[in-house]
Amino acid sequence: MATAGLGTSRGLRWLLSDLSVITARNLRRLVRVPTMIAFATVQPVLFVLLFTYVFGGAIRPPGVDKYVDFLLPGIFVLAIAFGASQTGVAIADDLATGMIDRFRALPMTRSAVLAGRTAADAVRNLFVLLLMTGVGHAIGFRFHAGIPAATGALGLALLIGVAFSWINALVGLLVRDAEAAGLVGLMPVIVLVFTSSTFVPVATMPGWLQAFAKINPVTVTVDALRALVxxxxxxxxxxQALAWITGLLLVTVPTAVLRYRHTTAA
Incomplete structure (x- = not known):
């Protein structure tokens, strides 16, 4: 029993060590590529400003004084979902360049490659969320339910970001081409975001679209964030949002890990 416990402890330490190395590698990669920095900073700011000032004068959601308070929870999910497509691009690029084969040749936990990628995405998403919150605050956005609810909203947004990252990691492993992975990762996001409550209340949509929008995981998550805000x-x-996120992770994480092992098998 003591030997088994020691082995488990040692395996956990190796996993955490491998995870930290891969996470740091992906964060350094983000910092060193100007286009990725711009994608992580400029795009979220543009989302906040453009959607607020373009739609804000025309849309008056019931029970909300400022459209930006209604909008920003949706923009949190939109920016994170769009940014997650870069996960698939990075995984596909590592496959094409042989980097993942090099990782496989090292004495490291194989799942750490994917987990490290999604952990780096979570760090990037936290920065993006704080950036958008700051920009939103400058144009009138406020958390109306207090600090605990605000913290919960940011935490929930990070969780949906983890789910999106694992989905796109699986896409990158399946597609194996960086450009195609980016397109495949974005297409369902565009459909889900624009058929959800991200920009307008679901009640304003046609009846046939409302039926889908109400069960749309983006709607469920945005509504939860909106309630917290x-x-x-x-x-x-x-x-409901946590149930969706858990379900997505239960499907995508083991599938992505299995696909990773199959894809990189000699």
Whole structure:
């Protein structure tokens, strides 16, 4: 029993060590590529400003004084979902250049390659969320339910970002081409975001579209974030969002790990 416990502890230390190395490698890669820095900073700021000032004068959601308070929870999900496409691009690029084969030749935990990529994405997403919150605050956005709810909103947004990252990691492994992985990763996001409550209340949509929008995971997550931002009943919204996120992770994480092992097999 003691030997088994020692082995488990040692394996966990190796996993955490490998995870930290791969995470640091991906973060350095982000910092050293100007286009990736621009994608992680300029695009989210443009999302906040453009959608607020373009739609803000025409849309008046019921029960909300400022459109930016209604909009920003949706923009959180939009920016994170768009940014997650870079996960698929990076994984496909590492496959094409043989980098993953080099990782495989090293004495390291194989799942650390994918987990390190998604962990780096989580760090990037935290920066993006804080950046958008700061820009939003400058143009009138406020968290109306207090600091604990605000923290919960950011945490929930990070969780949906982890789910999107694993989805795109799987896409990159399946497609194996960086350009194609980026396109495949973005197409479902565009459909889901624009058929959700991201920009407008679901009640304003045609009846046939409402049926889909109400069960859309983006709608469920955005509504949970919105409840945490604006205040009011939050438990049902948050649990539904967590259920969606958990379900996505239960499917994509083991599938991506298995695909990774198959894809890089000699």
């Amino acid at each position: 604006l205040g009011g009943p939050t438990a049902d919204h948050v649990w």
